[in-house]
Amino acid sequence: MSMELIEPDRGRDRSSLLSDGLLDTARKEPPSGPRSRPVTSAPDNVDSAPRPEPGPEPDAEATNRLDGASRLRVFAVILVVVLFAEIAALQYTMVASAARQIAPSFPGVGANISWMVIIFGLVGGATTPLMGKLSDLWGKRRTMLLTGFSFALGTLVCALTHTWWVFLVGRALEAVAISAPTVAYGLFRDILPRRYIPASIGVIATGLGMSALAAPLIGGWLMDAHGWRWLFWFLLIFVGVMVPLMWLVVPESTLRTRQRLDIGGALLLGGGVGLVLVYLSNGTNWGWGRLDSLGYLLGGLAMLGAFLLVERVVPEPIMDPRLLFSPRVLVILGAATLGSMVIGIQGYSIPYMLQTPTEQQLHGSILQVALSGGAGQTLPPAMAPLFHTLFNSTLAFGLGASLLAYGYYSAVWSGGVGMLSGAASGELARKTGPRLPLVIAMAMFTLSTVLYAYFPHSKWQYGLFAAVFGIGFGAFYAACPNLMIEAVPARQQGISAGMLGVVNSLATSVGTGALTAFLAGHALQVKVQITGIPESTTGGFHPVPSLYGFGGYQDGLLLAAVCGALGLLVALLMRHGRSPATGGAGS
Numbered sequence: 001m002s003m004e005l006i007e008p009d010r011g012r013d014r015s016s017l018l019s020d021g022l023l024d025t026a027r028k029e030p031p032s033g034p035r036s037r038p039v040t041s042a043p044d045n046v047d048s049a050p051r052p053e054p055g056p057e058p059d060a061e062a063t064n065r066l067d068g069a070s071r072l073r074v075f076a077v078i079l080v081v082v083l084f085a086e087i088a089a090l091q092y093t094m095v096a097s098a099a100r101q102i103a104p105s106f107p108g109v110g111a112n113i114s115w116m117v118i119i120f121g122l123v124g125g126a127t128t129p130l131m132g133k134l135s136d137l138w139g140k141r142r143t144m145l146l147t148g149f150s151f152a153l154g155t156l157v158c159a160l161t162h163t164w165w166v167f168l169v170g171r172a173l174e175a176v177a178i179s180a181p182t183v184a185y186g187l188f189r190d191i192l193p194r195r196y197i198p199a200s201i202g203v204i205a206t207g208l209g210m211s212a213l214a215a216p217l218i219g220g221w222l223m224d225a226h227g228w229r230w231l232f233w234f235l236l237i238f239v240g241v242m243v244p245l246m247w248l249v250v251p252e253s254t255l256r257t258r259q260r261l262d263i264g265g266a267l268l269l270g271g272g273v274g275l276v277l278v279y280l281s282n283g284t285n286w287g288w289g290r291l292d293s294l295g296y297l298l299g300g301l302a303m304l305g306a307f308l309l310v311e312r313v314v315p316e317p318i319m320d321p322r323l324l325f326s327p328r329v330l331v332i333l334g335a336a337t338l339g340s341m342v343i344g345i346q347g348y349s350i351p352y353m354l355q356t357p358t359e360q361q362l363h364g365s366i367l368q369v370a371l372s373g374g375a376g377q378t379l380p381p382a383m384a385p386l387f388h389t390l391f392n393s394t395l396a397f398g399l400g401a402s403l404l405a406y407g408y409y410s411a412v413w414s415g416g417v418g419m420l421s422g423a424a425s426g427e428l429a430r431k432t433g434p435r436l437p438l439v440i441a442m443a444m445f446t447l448s449t450v451l452y453a454y455f456p457h458s459k460w461q462y463g464l465f466a467a468v469f470g471i472g473f474g475a476f477y478a479a480c481p482n483l484m485i486e487a488v489p490a491r492q493q494g495i496s497a498g499m500l501g502v503v504n505s506l507a508t509s510v511g512t513g514a515l516t517a518f519l520a521g522h523a524l525q526v527k528v529q530i531t532g533i534p535e536s537t538t539g540g541f542h543p544v545p546s547l548y549g550f551g552g553y554q555d556g557l558l559l560a561a562v563c564g565a566l567g568l569l570v571a572l573l574m575r576h577g578r579s580p581a582t583g584g585a586g587s
Helices: 003-009 014-020 071-085 087-105 110-138 140-160 164-191 194-206 210-226 229-249 263-286 291-313 327-355 359-372 381-386 403-432 435-454 459-487 490-520 550-573
Strands: 387-391 523-530 541-548
Touching: 071 087, 071 140, 071 164, 071 194, 071 229, 087 110, 087 140, 087 164, 087 210, 087 229, 110 140, 110 164, 110 263, 110 490, 140 164, 140 229, 164 194, 164 459, 164 490, 194 403, 194 459, 210 229, 210 403, 263 291, 263 490, 327 403, 327 435, 327 459, 327 490, 327 550, 359 381, 359 387, 359 523, 381 387, 403 435, 403 459, 435 459, 435 550, 459 490, 490 550
Parallel strands: none
Antiparallel strands: 387 523, 523 541
């Protein structure tokens, strides 16, 4: 080994240099011999030489791995990190569903109340890759704590303000916490004993039940008893407990990527993702083909294209383009795109379907409007038995469920089963490889969407279909991060997981946007018929605000089934992930 090569990195140990790929190795690998031998030569000019493939994973000493810790200590770390990573999902479950109750507190907002949800997704999607890269540079626990502080500040703002734009600023600050699970993947990879990593990765996304099981019940009770501001006070208390626990219980990974942050690349990536998400989130209301709407899409795509060009020439890119476009990573991102479209479509359609009134309920509501004179003419009570309604779509899929009832009939089943499936699929990945959980996920996604599209919709069937989807949900979020961990070196883990998060956000928005387009073409309409009165007097079909016919939901679900089937094909043909997951040791 020449001292001239080591001199510029005097403070770094051999494993750090190997994992950065700065030392060339001459490997001879007999069946029973070591994986590598000492370096016998090195390039004369390391800086000008092409960057070689990453070397072995850093050892336990280099990453502060808990190899000698007790099982209780390891489980305590997993518990705290997973609960911390649930912050964003917890608030989404509690707050997004309360938009209708929050709107009256901000007079004049009207339909723009949807921006309280839109801005959360926009800022979260745009900042996820940046926070992933910061975790590679500055430390993963430190970055997660930063997201916690940002969430706490934003939550406090939302709880106190009476001004709409200030409320949106608070929501944007909260949205930074969306990146917490992405960073947690890398933290677990660095600090947990290898045998615990695959199953723990599966638990991160599906959580321990706070967002899936507790949030609908807690949120419903707080709304009924104290009002919407107490949702934010509860979230502030929760994050106020989790931040100190994160600091005290969880060790920091000592692994760092030694490079400067590419500010220009970060701005191009974050800005491009944000503009594309603005288009996808508002295309239905603005018009998909309008020039001012397309400006957001074209501007975002131009920034993302510029990002790829810039990353090829800057000396220290956010993510090495050769890694980003490697076959393994591209296939993982492709599978994630298809699976996330299914999640986006089901996540938007099923709550709406369940909460759609039954035909009897809707008939009663329209009759009450007619009796009260809300339709312009007052119907005499004696004529109520002669009053009939005819709808342009079946309403057999609607249960007229409240938000709490939706939790009972669907969310608890998909979330609870998903929680168990995530942990089980992570363990399956450790034993057989992460490709098999991805196969299971895509098969369950396809099956559940077909069930929703073609089978009856009673309470128990909604629960059954949700449980099938939950199996796929847990397996999907266990498979994709484990596949990525096995595909990339440790020092690129944060940004790689960030890119996976970006793809998930974009694909979820694409699925939701496609569904809204289908629904717009199947608006629910009603025709009033009164026995003995000519139809010319009562008029033809009239739209029912904010309700849609089953045809729109069915078309969206069939698109989701196609995505699931294509994802299943990708998973079956995938060559990567067929070996047992190592927690990144074989990357």
